[in-house]
Amino acid sequence: MASISATLLVSLSRAVVRFQPQQNHNCKSSSSLTTTINFTDSRLRRHSRAALSSSSDVTTREAGSGNSSPTLREICQGHVPEDLTRKCCRTEEIGYVLPTEIQREGLPFLFSGRDCILHAQTGSGKTLTYLLLIFSVINTQRSAVQALIVVPTRELGMQVTKVARMLAAKPTENDLEQKSCTVMALLDGGMLRRHRSWLKAEPPTIVVATIGSLCHLIEKHIFKLDSMRVLVIDEVDFLFNSSKHVSYLKKLLASYSSCKNRLTVFASASIPQHRRFLHDCIQQKWTKSDVVHVHVNSIQPLPLCLHHRFVICSKETKHQTLLSLLQSDAPESGIIFVGDQSEKSKKAGNAPSTTLLIDLLKNSYEGSSEILLLEEDMNFNSRAASLLEVRQGGGYLLVATDIAARGIDLPETTHIYNFDLPRTAVDYLHRAGRTGRKPFSDKKCTVTNIITSEEQFVLQRYENELKFNCEELTFQIQC
Structure with a gap:
């Protein structure tokens, strides 16, 4: 060959x-x-x-x-x-x-x-x-x-x-x-x-x-x-x-x-x-x-093809905000990043955010993308099956913790949604880097941050550290 x-x-x-x-x-x-x-x-x-x-x-x-x-x-x-x-x-x-x-x-x-x-x-x-x-x-x-x-x-x-x-x-x-x-x-x-x-x-x-x-x-x-x-x-x-x-x-x-x-x-x-x-x-x-x-690329740590934006909402409206964004964007394929569940939340018997999001999307999202999950607590066979389905082609929405942020190459990904803001600028860099990877493509890809007003200064700090500009997005939540 x-x-x-x-x-x-x-x-x-x-x-x-x-x-x-x-x-x-x-x-x-x-x-x-x-x-x-x-x-x-x-x-x-x-x-x-x-x-x-x-x-x-x-x-x-x-x-x-x-x-x-x-x-x-x-x-x-x-x-x-x-x-x-x-x-x-x-x-x-x-x-x-x-x-x-x-x-x-x-x-x-x-x-x-x-x-x-x-x-x-x-x-x-x-x-x-x-x-x-x-x-x-x-x-x-x-x-x-x-x-x-x-x-x-x-x-x-x-x-x-x-x-x-x-x-x-x-x-x-x-x-x-x-x-x-x-x-x-x-x-x-x-x-x-x-x-x-x-x-x-x-x-x-x-x-x-x-x-x-x-x-x-x-x-x-x-x-x-x-x-x-x-x-x-x-x-x-x-x-x-x-x-x-x-x-x-x-x-x-x-x-x-x-x-x-x-x-x-x-x-x-x-x-x-x-x-x-x-x-x-x-x-x-x-x-x-x-x-x-x-x-x-020490001056520009993030790929130039990425378009960064944020939307401010309350904690109570984050799920509905995500749904409205998905309906508006109609992403070809996307990853929704969620923070790890805290030990306090686990001891209280609360369902993890990933489970709540998966249930929400399966019940309320009207797009044709397949809804998949990838998190560290899953057994290895389930994790492998999720990635296999993603790589077999077709549209997907992958709900994932930071286990999906390091090194995994999913070149068809067009949108990243930070449902929970990453803990550090380094985590932001790796999450955002899951998109914009399609060979020979100049197509713009989108990274969207769903934050509360109290988190805005954290996002601004990431902007300063990683040298990118984040545009505020305002829209009416679709009920």
Whole structure:
């Protein structure tokens, strides 16, 4: 297979973007222990291969002026197998493609053997960036775990596994004699007993794992990291901020394996206090001392295609306000985000907001969209079934907690509704980033916040932090 369709691969990894005009920028540098590459323009610029030829590191560097942007194929040439390069660097629609900014700026550093922190907008192509690195270093003839990708949720793990297996698939019958690259998913709720025998009999080349399942197998000496060449921590800030994950994560980074023997990649759309995090990476020996922080779109953390708005109502009229918005917008597909139920509410025996919303929509919403639910308290089979229904096409309204805010790629989503305002600006960024992800589309997508008057100052704070403008929407509630 010489090419792969954009809707098949790009919709999962946001691997490519439209050809865009080039813009030149000045280059500033100063000597420092680590490297922070700061790219502030939203357009494609030339890749930073020149940064690799410099013997001194830099503290901050903007994209420089120079030659025209290389294609993704040109960046990967000599590093990634040619058949895999054709899969992800060429589409039937537009031929050979330009890389996204994070791919163009990050891949040269990764291919040179530098540890990296990939810091870029949601849907910017970080998944494909680290997968291309992995396929550039693994040896398929060797029976050992050579790459490990750690994810915060089962849903994100399934998505990454699907893309990795798609890239690992043999392109032609002529390659059947060669040993294939195998990808194993060790995810919460999975059949770990079956995986134990697989790990012993024929270790996979790439493992995608949630931190709990992974460390359980490591501590029982079923899973070894002796041969690991690449370690990827996806949604790294989420894992470090999770009290139940952080101790396992630190063990994985510093005790179960050594940064000297591996390439380490951290990825996220949000890394608060990234200078402090960069310092900790070196001090705690999570990465090598020459780690590179590649920061793309630092001036505009949110995609430009998003239209933000808010409507003020009382707590008593929030449900009716949501219904009126849905009837007015008639969204093709949307996600309604709801806050987690408090422990106090649980103890009082109150029904969670998600249940109340699902009942309301099924009884009162007149649209044709299918009403689905995704929350952490659901069993894994139910969660998988909800996502499967969403991805099978057709209109949907997904009522979800923040479990759906991290990394899940639903490119058909056109509307986001924050029924409950997110707790932090970072949560807002990830919720809003679930839309505006359809490949090659310039269509505006909408993020709507349903707030009380007391919450308006919180939303204004998010606007300041994330540098977006939110328009007030006034309308008559339809009874």
